[in-house]
Amino acid sequence: MSMRENAACIFCKIIKGEIPSFKLIETETAYSFLDIQPVTEGHALIIPKYHGGKLHDIPDEYLTDVLPIAKKLAKALGVDQEGIDGSVGYNLLQNNGRIAHQEVDHVHFHFIPKRDDQSGLI
């Protein structure tokens, strides 16, 4: 499946390697990397390899890997140990539109680790 891209988009450039990123997981249809301004340690972004501004613009086949990647990131975070002391969790967040605090117009899911020493709204 070939990606649909916008030559001016920073996230399309990241997928193509034209802008460096700290890559975490890549599949045929999705790419995940560390956020440059992390809200908490390990804050990651998961993006489809299809340029579209809002979730409803993205064909379903470019979204199928997004949640499985989020699950892998959660396991890498050690969230399975939550049962021991409840100290590890995460938020999955996706903003659509300026009114919803979206800044980059290429759909992205924020994966935000939460530990007992790192609070915050998102």
Ligand code: 5GP
């Ligand atoms: P939004 O507010 O659009 O939901 O979030 C955009 C996110 O993209 C922000 O958390 C911001 O830090 C991140 N971001 C913007 N530009 C870059 C970049 O060039 N590299 C990386 N890794 N993250 C970026």
Ligand code: ZN
């Ligand atoms: Zn793009």
